[in-house]
Amino acid sequence: MNYSYVSHLYCPKCENTYSTNEVNQLCECGSPLLVAYKMDDLKNDFKPGMLLERTPDLWRYHELLPVEDQESVVTLGEGMTPLLHLKKAGKEMGIPNLYMKDEGMIPSGSFKSRGAAVGVSKAKELGIEALAMPTNGNAGAAWSLYSAQAGITPTIVMPLDAPEITRKECVAAGADLYLVDGLIGDAGKIVGRMVKDYNIFDASTLKEPYRIEGKKTMGLEIAEQFNWEVPDVILYPTGGGVGLIGIYKALRELQELGWIDENKMPRLVAVQSEGCAPIVRAWNEGKSSAEPWENASTVAFGINVAKALGDFLILDAIKETDGCAISVSDTEILDELKTLAENEGAFVCPEGAAAFTAARKLREQNWIGAQDKVVVLNTGAGIKYPNTIEADAPVLQKDEKIVRN
C-alpha cells in the first residue's frame, strides 16, 4: 500500500514518457504532460469503501494523486466542497435536477487552490525552491499561499485588471508580485523570459504537469457525492480549461477502476464569455485546436484567456463526451449572478454565473433535457468580486427610525 500509485508522465500528443521523480515542464514536442498511475495495482488495492473514514478533503484520493510521500503534502483543508441541489433555481430554469458544485468554499475562495495544493506539494517533493507564474489573479493567490507553507518563493505576474483582492493574498503570503498593463498572455511572456533568465520553475497553466491532478479531484468528488453514479451534464466556465480536462481525466480513471459505469460519461460543456470565446469558435468550426481571440474582454475575468495551451485537450474532452461549447454575454452573467443570490442565497463568482446562464440557455434549446441531472461548477466565492453588485443603502443617524413603505 503506497500513499501514491503514480507511475510516470506521458505526452498525449507524441506518447513520449517522463519520470515523476525529476522536474519536468512541457514535452519536448511542446505539448503539456499528463500523469499516469499504476491502474492494475490500484484496481486491487483501492476501493470506494476505504474513503469512508477519511477526512473530507481532496487528499482522501491520495492513491490517485502524484505526491508520493505524505510528508510532502501542503494543505489548507481544500476539497470536498458542497454539491448542492438548487431546487428553487432549478425549478425556475426548468431543470429540477440542478446541482451546484460550490468551489467558493475552499482556501482562498477559489477552485485554483486545488491545483495549487497538489502542484505545490509536488514541487516541494521535487525540491523546487522558487517558481513563477502568470495569472488572472486567483491562481496566483492560491499558489502564493501554498508556496508560503511549503517554503517556496513565488513570483506572480497578473494583469492590472485582475480582482484586487488577489493582489492582497499574494502580498500577504510574501510573494513577489508584479502587475502588467495587459492581459494574461502578456504576463505569460514576462514569466517566460524570467524563468529563462533566472532558471526558475515555470508554474504556468499546463507547463507544470501536476495542477491538473489537483483539479481532477472535482470530478472524483462529484462521482463520490452522487454515490458513483455520474450526472448527465457538467458545465464548466472555461479559461485555461484545466478543470474540464481534469474532470474528464478523473472520470476516465474511475471508469478504468470500475468505480463508475464504463458506458456513461457526463456531457461536458465548456462555457465561455462572448468577449473571449476561442474554444467556442473552434468547436463551432469543428476544429481540434483554437486560434487566439483578439481583444479579449469580459466581466468574468477568470475566463479571459485568449489562447489556452490545452485547447486540444478541452476540445477532445467535449467531443468524446458528446458535450458542447457555448458562450454567454456579460449582461447575462451579471443578471444570473443576482438571480441566484435572490433565489438560493448563493453568491457566486461571475465565472460560475456564466456557467449557470449556459445551463439556462441549453435547457431552452432542449440540449439539456427536463430530467437531466446537471452539475454547474461555481469556481469561486462571490465575495472575491465586490464589483458585481451595486450596494446603495440609506444611511440613518443614531436616533432615526426605519419607515417602511
Add this chain to the structure above:
Amino acid sequence: MNYSYVSHLYCPKCENTYSTNEVNQLCECGSPLLVAYKMDDLKNDFKPGMLLERTPDLWRYHELLPVEDQESVVTLGEGMTPLLHLKKAGKEMGIPNLYMKDEGMIPSGSFKSRGAAVGVSKAKELGIEALAMPTNGNAGAAWSLYSAQAGITPTIVMPLDAPEITRKECVAAGADLYLVDGLIGDAGKIVGRMVKDYNIFDASTLKEPYRIEGKKTMGLEIAEQFNWEVPDVILYPTGGGVGLIGIYKALRELQELGWIDENKMPRLVAVQSEGCAPIVRAWNEGKSSAEPWENASTVAFGINVAKALGDFLILDAIKETDGCAISVSDTEILDELKTLAENEGAFVCPEGAAAFTAARKLREQNWIGAQDKVVVLNTGAGIKYPNTIEADAPVLQKDEKIVRN
C-alpha cells in the same frame, strides 16, 4: 427515530420553559433562552458511528439541532470546516500542537453562516415571513443569504464602518439594508424600534434562541475531528460570544451523551481587542456580568461589541472550564495576520488573528503549556477584509522584463 430530538426552550436565569413550536424571543425575565433536547432518548438512539456515512456539513448532527422537519432545512453546505494542524506557526509560537478551526471555508466566508443556517431554518419552520437584525456585517450577510433561500424578507442594519463586502452580500440577496452612523448598539436600538412598529421577528443576537444551536456545531465538529477527545484549550474571538456559549453547550451535551470524557473540558478563552474588552474587564474584576465599553473601536470589527446580551453566559463558561479572558492590541492583530499568512499560507480575518495572538501571549505566560493541544477559531476568511493588507506592486509594460536584485 426523529430528525430532531428537540424538547423545549428554557431560561438559564429563572428556569422558565417555553415551547419550540411557537415563536419565542427572550424570556419574560429578559434573559436569552436556550434549547433543551430529549437527552435520554438521544442516549439510546444517537451514536457516533451513525455520523460516518453522513455528508460533511453541520446537518450531520440533526438530532442535536432544533429543526424538526428536514423539509424546513435551508442550507448552502455549511459546516465541517477544516481543523488544521499548523506545524510551522505552532513551532514558532512554542505550541507544537496548535490547530486552526478554519471558519473561512463556509458560505459567505464567515462562521455567522452556522447560526444563520439553523436560525433561518427554524424561522421558516415556525412560519416567520420577515425578520430584522443589527449586525457588524457578517451576520447580516449570512442571514440575508439564507433568508433568500427560505423566502423570508430580512431587514439589516449595520454600522457604516462594517466591512463593505457584507453590504454587497445583503443587497445581492435582496435584503432591505440600512447603514447607521454609529456602532452595533445603535443599530440594535433602531431594530428594536422597528420590530415593535411593524411586528417583525427580532433576529438580534440571542434574542432569537436558535442561532446558538448553529454555532454550537463548531464544538461538535472539534470533538468529532479529534475523534471524541477534546483539546486542552479553545480560543475564541469574542464579540457577542454566541460561538463560545455554543461550544460550551455542545461539549456539555456530548458529555451528557457519553461521547466525550465527562471529566475533561477544554479551557475556554474569550479573546477581545484592547479597544473593546468588556468581557475581559469583567473577568479581571471577578464579575458575573459586564458593563458596556465606552468608545469601542478595533480593527477586528466583528468583535466590536460594547455590551453582549449573553455576557453572563460567556463569563460562566470561562469560569466553569478554568478558562480566561484576554485582550490584544490592533497592532498585534495585524502583525499576527501577516505572520500566519507567511508561515502557513493561511489568510485569516482580523478576529481570527486576535485569537492567534492571544494564544501566543498565553503561551509566553505559560498559561498554555508546551504540550497543550490548542484550537484557535478563525471565524472568517481574510478575503472579506482587503484593508488588512497593503499591496503595492510594481507595474510592468508588456515588453518589460523582471529584474531581480
